[in-house]
Amino acid sequence: MTDDREHYEAVVVGCGPGGAAAAARLADHGVETLVLERGPEAGSKNVSGGLIYAEESAPYTLDDLFDGFREAATERPITDYYIHNVAGNSVKTYDLTDLHEHDTDWCDAVLRRDMDAWLETRVHEQTSETGGGVLTSVRVNGLLREHGEIVGVTCDELEPIEADLIVAADGVNSELARDAGLMDWAEPEEWFQGVKAVVDMAPDAIDDRFDIGPEEGTAHLFSGDLFEGVRGGGFLYTNADSLSIGTVFHLDSLVEQAAEPHELLDALLTHPLLAGWFKNEYHEREYAAKLVPDSKKVAHRRPYRDRLVLVGDAAGQMQAQGPIIKGMNHAVTAGALAADAFAATRGNADPAAPGRRYTELLDDSGTMAKLRPRRYDLARTIGERDAVTNAVERVLASPIGPLAVGNPIADRLLQRAYNSPFLVSMLPDTKTGYVSLPTLIAEAHGKTIHWESDIEPPTLEERIGDLTYDTDVGNPHIELRDESAEASGAAVTACPVSARDFGGGCYRTEAVKTNGTEETLVSLDTQPCVECGTCAIVADTEWEHPRGGKGVEYREG
Amino acid sequence: MRSIVLTKGVPDFSEGAVSFDEDGHLERGKTPTVMNPNDEFALQAALQTTVRHGGHVSGMSMGPPGYGEVLQEAMASVYTDDSYLLSDRELAASDTWATAITLSAGLETYQETVADIDLVFAGFKTADGETGQTGPQTCWAMEWPIVTHVIALDIDPDERTLRAKRLVEGDLDEIETVEAPLPCFVVTDPEFEPTYRTASHRLTHKALRSETEERAAEHDDHLTTWDHTDLNLDPDYIGLDGSPTIVSSVDPIPKAPSEREATMIDPHKGMSDVLETMQPYAAEAGE
Numbered sequence: 001m002t003d004d005r006e007h008y009e010a011v012v013v014g015c016g017p018g019g020a021a022a023a024a025r026l027a028d029h030g031v032e033t034l035v036l037e038r039g040p041e042a043g044s045k046n047v048s049g050g051l052i053y054a055e056e057s058a059p060y061t062l063d064d065l066f067d068g069f070r071e072a073a074t075e076r077p078i079t080d081y082y083i084h085n086v087a088g089n090s091v092k093t094y095d096l097t098d099l100h101e102h103d104t105d106w107c108d109a110v111l112r113r114d115m116d117a118w119l120e121t122r123v124h125e126q127t128s129e130t131g132g133g134v135l136t137s138v139r140v141n142g143l144l145r146e147h148g149e150i151v152g153v154t155c156d157e158l159e160p161i162e163a164d165l166i167v168a169a170d171g172v173n174s175e176l177a178r179d180a181g182l183m184d185w186a187e188p189e190e191w192f193q194g195v196k197a198v199v200d201m202a203p204d205a206i207d208d209r210f211d212i213g214p215e216e217g218t219a220h221l222f223s224g225d226l227f228e229g230v231r232g233g234g235f236l237y238t239n240a241d242s243l244s245i246g247t248v249f250h251l252d253s254l255v256e257q258a259a260e261p262h263e264l265l266d267a268l269l270t271h272p273l274l275a276g277w278f279k280n281e282y283h284e285r286e287y288a289a290k291l292v293p294d295s296k297k298v299a300h301r302r303p304y305r306d307r308l309v310l311v312g313d314a315a316g317q318m319q320a321q322g323p324i325i326k327g328m329n330h331a332v333t334a335g336a337l338a339a340d341a342f343a344a345t346r347g348n349a350d351p352a353a354p355g356r357r358y359t360e361l362l363d364d365s366g367t368m369a370k371l372r373p374r375r376y377d378l379a380r381t382i383g384e385r386d387a388v389t390n391a392v393e394r395v396l397a398s399p400i401g402p403l404a405v406g407n408p409i410a411d412r413l414l415q416r417a418y419n420s421p422f423l424v425s426m427l428p429d430t431k432t433g434y435v436s437l438p439t440l441i442a443e444a445h446g447k448t449i450h451w452e453s454d455i456e457p458p459t460l461e462e463r464i465g466d467l468t469y470d471t472d473v474g475n476p477h478i479e480l481r482d483e484s485a486e487a488s489g490a491a492v493t494a495c496p497v498s499a500r501d502f503g504g505g506c507y508r509t510e511a512v513k514t515n516g517t518e519e520t521l522v523s524l525d526t527q528p529c530v531e532c533g534t535c536a537i538v539a540d541t542e543w544e545h546p547r548g549g550k551g552v553e554y555r556e557g
Numbered sequence: 558m559r560s561i562v563l564t565k566g567v568p569d570f571s572e573g574a575v576s577f578d579e580d581g582h583l584e585r586g587k588t589p590t591v592m593n594p595n596d597e598f599a600l601q602a603a604l605q606t607t608v609r610h611g612g613h614v615s616g617m618s619m620g621p622p623g624y625g626e627v628l629q630e631a632m633a634s635v636y637t638d639d640s641y642l643l644s645d646r647e648l649a650a651s652d653t654w655a656t657a658i659t660l661s662a663g664l665e666t667y668q669e670t671v672a673d674i675d676l677v678f679a680g681f682k683t684a685d686g687e688t689g690q691t692g693p694q695t696c697w698a699m700e701w702p703i704v705t706h707v708i709a710l711d712i713d714p715d716e717r718t719l720r721a722k723r724l725v726e727g728d729l730d731e732i733e734t735v736e737a738p739l740p741c742f743v744v745t746d747p748e749f750e751p752t753y754r755t756a757s758h759r760l761t762h763k764a765l766r767s768e769t770e771e772r773a774a775e776h777d778d779h780l781t782t783w784d785h786t787d788l789n790l791d792p793d794y795i796g797l798d799g800s801p802t803i804v805s806s807v808d809p810i811p812k813a814p815s816e817r818e819a820t821m822i823d824p825h826k827g828m829s830d831v832l833e834t835m836q837p838y839a840a841e842a843g844e
Contacts, residue, residue: 006755034756124763133760159754 008034008132010342011153011163013140013176015042016112017052017062018312018331019169020119023134024065024126025339026165032131034163035123036155038139038170038545040470043116044553045171045531047290049194050237050244051078051219052115053329054105059365060336061105061329066122073118074108075239076217083323083418084273085438086224090446091273092411096323099419100219109217109237109244110328111198112557137549140170143179143308149351150180150306156547165342165354166308169335172291173533174314175544180305183298183316185536185543188252192232192292192320193534195261195496196246197269197457198556200283203241209277210238221323224438226267230259231434234268235325236277242285242556243277245269248292248325250429254494255538261289261496266457275453282455286556287463289496289532292327293318294429296380299371303334303362304355311335319371322433323418330367337361380429389430396436405437406444414441461504464497464528472550476526478506478535479542485509488522488539495535497528504528507535558612558712559672560603562637563660563679563692564596566620566627570684590623592630595680598745600635602710603678605751607636608761610714612675615667619643619651619659625780633773636765640776641667645784647792652800657694659795662788664699676719677742681706696742703742704735708749712739724748 012023015037026033039045052074054061063069070077081100085092100107124134137157144152144160152162153176168176177183203214210218222234232249247265254261268274269282293299298316303309311317312331319326341357348354362368396405404410458466482488491507492498498505506529512521522539530552536543545551568583569575569591576587603614616628616637621644628640643663651659668674677699679692696703709722717739724746725731753759772779785792792798822830 006757008756034760036756128760128764133763135756135759135763138756138759157754158756158759161756 005152005160005162007152007162008032009163010034010132010165010167011036011161012167012169013153014038014169014171014314015120015123015134015136016046016116016169016171016312016331017119017328018314018335019167020116020123020335021060021062021065021332022167022169022311022335022339023123025060025336026342027123027126027130027132029339029343030130031165031339031342033127034132034161035127035134036138036140036153037120037134037136038548040137040549040553041113041117042120042134042136043113043557045551046112046116046557047194047196047288047554048110048112048328048557049196049235049246049248049325050075050109050111050239051107051325052110053107053326055103055329056105057103057366058329058333060333062332063106065332065336066119069118070106070108073115074110076109077215078107078109078219078237079212079216080218082219083221083223085441085446086222086226086271086273087439087442087446088225089272089449090442091449092442092444092446094415094418096221096418099323099421102421109219109239111239111242111244113554116557139545139548141175141544143176150308164307164351165338167335167338168308168310168314169312169331170314172293172313172318173531173536173543173545174310176308177310177314180308182300182303182305182310183314185533188255188537189250190294190297191251191537192248192294193251193254193261193289193494193496193532194246194248194292195265195287195289196244197265197287198239198285199243199245200285201241201243206238206241206243209279212238222268222271222273223434224442225435226271227264227435228257228259228267229431229435230254230257230264231429231431233434236274245274248320251291251494251534251537255490258490258493260493260499262287262460262463262499269457270453270455272449272451272453275451275455276449278453278455280454282457284458284463284466286466286554287458288554288557289530289534291533291537292320295319295330295371296321296373296376299368301368301372302355302359304352304358307351307354309338309341309355309358311338317367317371321373321376324421326370330371333365333367334362337365337367389432392432393436396432396440402440402444405440411441411445460497460499460502464504467528467530468553468555469527470550470553471527472546475547476524477544477546477551478524478526478529480522480524480539481542482540483521483523485520485522488535488541489520491535491539492522494538496532497530507539558606558610558675558714560606560612560614560676560678561664561667561674562596562599562603562614562616562631563677563695564599564616564618564627564631565593565683566590566618566624567593567683567685590627592627592634593680593683595682595684595745595747596631597635597680598747598749599678599680599743600631600637601751602707602743602745602749603676604636604762604765605710605753606676606712608753608758608765610712613638613672615639615641615671617641617643617660617663617667619648619656619663622782625776625782628780629773629776632769632776632779636769638772639779639781642780642782643788644782647785647796650797650800651795652802653688653690653694654801655795655799656691657698658799659788659790660691660695661698662790663783664695666783666788673740675739675741676712677701677740679742679744681744681746692742692744699742701740701742702737703744704737705744706746707743708732708746709752710743710749719743
């Protein structure tokens with residue numbers, strides 16, 4: 001260790017739920033812990049669909065670690081859970097509350113700005129007591145190495161800092177995980193992209209229209225033919241005085257179909273089913289987007305290198321299987337386990353001892369088995385093979401399909417099947433589960449909705465205009481390495497703040513004439529960027545986060 | 558390090574707050590008083606010194622009793638440990654000279670009754686008078702060195718020196734580095750930017766900021782008021798009687814015309830168009 005460098009026992013990068021849990025637990029163990037958060041306040045860079053689970057089987061939950069968490073930092077407990085199978089105006093609804101309640105101690109809807117900012121205050125109090133604290137508007141930009149070994153972090157705003165433990169809780173676009181060579185941003189099929197609108201609704205209107213009490217909340221999922229055949233679905237969660245409505249799609253499917261994410265969201269927002277809830281009033285507070293790692297494919301089995309451990313999205317710890325979407329709870333567990341691992345191996349001369357122990361704890365606690373279910377791995381080998389998918393799709397499309405799905409026994413069985421955690425964990429990620437089957441269910445069993453939707457969601461330009469940015473003028477955080485349409489053209493549609501024929505987004509195409517030949521080139525303006533990371537995967541870019549405190553600032557999240 | 562930050566209450570000239578009468582005169586009663594905006598940089602420099610080297614910062618101001626709020630704003634918005642208000646009817650209508658005499662008496666009294674001072678910080682010009690004289694005159698009365706237009710500051714507590722980067726002729730292209738012994742007077746430039754490049758400095762900064770905000774909520778507990786007897790000042794040499802300059806009248810600055818006309822001239826037709834266009838105005842001016 002160098003004398004003139006600052007040293008902390010632990011540095012936690014990112015103050016989302018994973019980082020907060022790690023830091024709080026480290027402080028519990030008396031570890032001197034510095035937390036570095038790149039947003040001007042924790043939560044200002046964060047987006048989630050909006051449900052946080054506390055699993056009965058989990059070793060740690062947020063209310064274990066932070067007294068009064070649910071009272072102070074969450075929106076509503078989710079007491080009802082439904083999935084709507086949609087075919088045109090025909091909708092068949094299954095009650096999935098049984099599945100929702102499986103292994104669930106509680107589950108609350110949350111908005112990340114409020115939630116994470118509350119956590120930041122608690123974490124700062126706790127870590128201050130052991131000689132550290134939380135610093136905001138500091139971006140950690142890489143790993144500090146000595147003789148090839150990771151010994152600390154480097155930052156845009158601060159001198160390099162050495163640490164005995166580095167917790168990368170820096171989110172889905174973790175620059176540290178990439179720097180360590182533990183994660184890459186190569187394959188669209190390993191990722192989902194979510195977009196979300198937070199929509200105003202008065203508390204009593206929510207109670208009335210969703211038929212719930214003031215201390216209750218509801219979740220609705222949507223699948224079927226309303227998303228142009230793109231693999232994925234929609235969700236609606238009730239907050240205290242707003243709704244979180246969003247869509248989540250497989251990124252590879254978005255790219256293949258050249259679908260516009262904001263248009264798919266609009267397809268949900270303007271569906272007649274939602275008109276009954278909106279009553280023709282629609283005021284959107286915030287448009288947001290986020291990448292989601294598919295833990296089944298990318299949850300790192302050994303998420304450490306030297307003194308570095310990855311937790312949460314940075315380690316791909318985001319469980320999305322059919323209607324089950326759990327991320328924050330696993331990040332919390334992982335963060336707390338990483339802290340415990342460090343405490344248990346203190347004094348061990350091997351710098352990688354905490355990482356190894358952390359990996360064991362992830363396995364022993366059953367967390368890794370949830371993130372990467374063996375059943376899925378087994379089912380996937382046949383389920384996602386094109387031949388099998390095509391065969392099943394052909395059966396469903398044939399006259400036998402409606403017959404098989406359409407009889408009353410099938411209806412009961414299907415609801416039971418959706419509610420089975422066992423079966424859900426085997427759901428292959430093909431068009432069948434997301435589109436064909438739900439569409440068929442709705443056609444066979446659905447009721448026709450006769451409402452008309454008069455909702456006009458804001459345009460993409462208005463949505464960008466409503467977001468808050470502190471632009472780092474003259475210092476763009478993304479650079480386009482290859483501006484050819486083949487290499488980077490997919491970003492024009494897949495980027496949630498870009499669209500074909502829209503000049504105000506991040507990515508656009510331009511016809512450039514040179515020496516009599518015309519070619520289509522992609523150009524980039526990072527000002528409207530919401531830092532989701534989509535283009536890092538679908539385009540050829542040099543992608544970094546903006547400097548500390550710069551870029552988009554979410555108010556809802 | 559023991560620092561004093563001199564601050565002044567000025568009319569809030571910001572849009573919506575400031576009020577002028579029909580003749581364009583400031584309506585003092587209708588315009589709220591705020592801390593002189595440039596004083597923020599002086600406070601930032603004092604806070605940076607405290608973060609880096611520890612110590613104590615006192616805010617000091619001269620003015621009516623209501624200026625306690627200005628010192629409270631200094632405490633809440635940046636940082637001070639306590640506040641000293643030099644307030645007395647005898648001090649009313651002081652010019653820059655009489656103010657400097659009073660402030661230097663405040664600094665002397667502070668040294669005698671509270672603690673030795675290492676650094677005095679002042680902002681660059683006040684938003685109302687814009688003379689830029691009071692700081693240097695106060696320093697002259699103290700017979701201390703002064704460094705003005707400071708944009709960056711480093712203290713060596715062991716050597717008891719400061720090293721400062723300052724703008725020469727107020728120009729960002731011309732920066733000189735100077736060294737001075739403590740105690741010293743520092744006038745910060747609006748270009749001054751505090752820098753905190755280590756995590757421990759930032760954590761200290763955060764802790765001090767949260768302490769000072771809490772303290773400011775109970776500002777009266779941290780405020781000391783001194784009148785001319787506390788300061789051992791002869792009423793003949795302060796206030797209006799001690800002020801050699803007198804403001805005879807104030808003229809409003811004429812407003813620029815709000816509408817202008819632009820006529821595009823076809824460059825191909827040359828200057829004849831310009832002359833033709835200008836002619837009526839030339840004739841008018843000749844009359």
